[in-house]
Amino acid sequence: AQSVTQLDSQVPVFEEAPVELRCNYSSSVSVYLFWYVQYPNQGLQLLLKYLSGSTLVESINGFEAEFNKSQTSFHLRKPSVHISDTAEYFCVGGSMNAGNMLTFGGGTRLMVKP
Amino acid sequence: EAQVTQNPRYLITVTGKKLTVTCSQNMNHEYMSWYRQDPGLGLRQIYYSMNVEVTDKGDVPEGYKVSRKEKRNFPLILESPSPNQTSLYFCASSAISGGASDTQYFGPGTRLTVL
Numbered sequence: 684a685q686s687v688t689q690l691d692s693q694v695p696v697f698e699e700a701p702v703e704l705r706c707n708y709s710s711s712v713s714v715y716l717f718w719y720v721q722y723p724n725q726g727l728q729l730l731l732k733y734l735s736g737s738t739l740v741e742s743i744n745g746f747e748a749e750f751n752k753s754q755t756s757f758h759l760r761k762p763s764v765h766i767s768d769t770a771e772y773f774c775v776g777g778s779m780n781a782g783n784m785l786t787f788g789g790g791t792r793l794m795v796k797p
Numbered sequence: 798e799a800q801v802t803q804n805p806r807y808l809i810t811v812t813g814k815k816l817t818v819t820c821s822q823n824m825n826h827e828y829m830s831w832y833r834q835d836p837g838l839g840l841r842q843i844y845y846s847m848n849v850e851v852t853d854k855g856d857v858p859e860g861y862k863v864s865r866k867e868k869r870n871f872p873l874i875l876e877s878p879s880p881n882q883t884s885l886y887f888c889a890s891s892a893i894s895g896g897a898s899d900t901q902y903f904g905p906g907t908r909l910t911v912l
Contacts, residue, residue, distance in 0.1 A: 687839075689839075692837065715897050715898045717900075719901075719903075724905075724906075725905060725906075726801070726887055726903035726904050726905045726906055727840075727887065727889075727901070727903040728903070729900045729901070732898075732900065734898050773839055773840070777897025777898065778897060784842060784845070784855065784856075784897065785842070785897060785901070787832075787839035787840040787841070788839050789837050789838060789839045790837075790839050
């Protein structure tokens with residue numbers, strides 16, 4: 684069975700500092716990996732995804748994540764965060780074996796302080 | 798505007814009183830699903846539907862029912878709610894049925910409290 688683990692439940696950081704949100708997955712088959720963001724009182728929105736090809740994927744608002752097969756990780760990074768990045772971030776995995784079922788990590792709350 | 802809508806957004810009810818949470822999408826998506834979100838547990842899938850009249854259990858289906866009579870609607874039914882069903886519920890849809898690679902589009906959520 685696939686599992687997705689987000690190693691930090693909360694990450695406080697000052698504005699303009701770099702940030703890394705950690706995600707590890709376990710799977711014995713080809714994986715699809717996503718990061719979704721949930722702003723306060725809203726539903727989840729896709730931030731970026733890895734399906735195949737280049738292991739480095741980027742979002743339009745400066746986040747990037749790298750698929751690392753040897754370390755089974757898909758960490759999310761941003762070199763300089765803004766107050767508006769304050770949200771909860773979910774790492775999500777899917778696999779060819781699991782049909783359309785997705786496995787969610789427990790979420791990481793990013794708190795950007797001025 | 799492409800969207801997934803849910804109603805109601807907030808609901809407080811009592812144990813045993815049947816309720817329905819509606820979900821509708823206007824993107825002609827085949828796949829729809831329901832999740833519950835609990836602190837520290839992320840989202841867990843309750844039920845999903847590949848297409849009209851095709852539904853199946855997710856990870857935590859106990860105490861819930863669904864139906865898919867029309868492509869756009871996927872209501873979640875709690876026949877006899879209990880306090881452990883107090884949670885934040887999300888409906889989601891995606892275009893491709895049976896593909897874990899597809900982007901999910903989420904509704905705004907329904908916060909349910911069962912007293």
